[in-house]
Amino acid sequence: MDEVVPIWLVWTIVSIVVTFAFPVISWALGRWYQDSLLNKLDVAEKNQMAAFGADQISSTSNKVSSLSAQSSVLLHTSIVVGPSMGQMFFMWSKSVFGGRLHSYDVVISYGRREVVRRLQEQATQLGCSSITNLRIQTSTVTFAKNSKGRTSSLEFLAYGTGIRK
């Protein structure tokens, strides 16, 4: 009975492992999932840019393209994205020292690119050949159960006027 590891030590080790295992697993899964999303987006964006034309989107109310327009339609689309729990945990620990938050960078740039891509898709479906006065807005979405009001996810809204020629 002397060689048996004391029970308190076992419990301490188990609790430490359980505490850190979840964020680490969540972070790793999230990293893998988000990388696959980004790779998919890279391909889709390239195809769509080639089809739609990168110069057909502008953030100004282009008078020239409006003059020759037949009709127009208001396009709007939004996407809600959130970082994984593991990323949030590591971000929280990183905020002690400050610096660049890579995880948020990835999530935010994904959301913003995806929402513009979807707007283009919508424009194509509605027969528009260009988008003018494109606006992108960001807002936070909080979960009801999250009483502290900590930011859990972000909403990106893109809207603009689609021009039919």
Place this chain on the structure above:
Amino acid sequence: MESPQAISLMLSNVETIPGHSLVNSLGLVSGSTVRAKHIGKDIFAGLKNIVGGELKAYTELLNESRNEALQRMMADAHSRGANAIVNVRFATSSVAAGASELFCYGTAVVVQ
């Protein structure tokens, strides 16, 4: 919710309706809606948060709500006799934990 026959006006977020000419301006119109999240969707979104990425339930909910706000704005403009709304803008704010307000506004006009 709204009347079954959806009102459809011409909308744009530039200062004119491209391809048409403005005849008359009828003033500011707006529409808003406050939506809370369904608790089931909230729990599911919480699970999705394990890997992160897009939360589809929320995306759908917000798009639906934004369409409703647009419908209300269009009903407002329609009751004034407008046939188009120019310079439409959107605003989003979270009023409480789990609820967000979607607001849109624009200028009601008559176009030819």
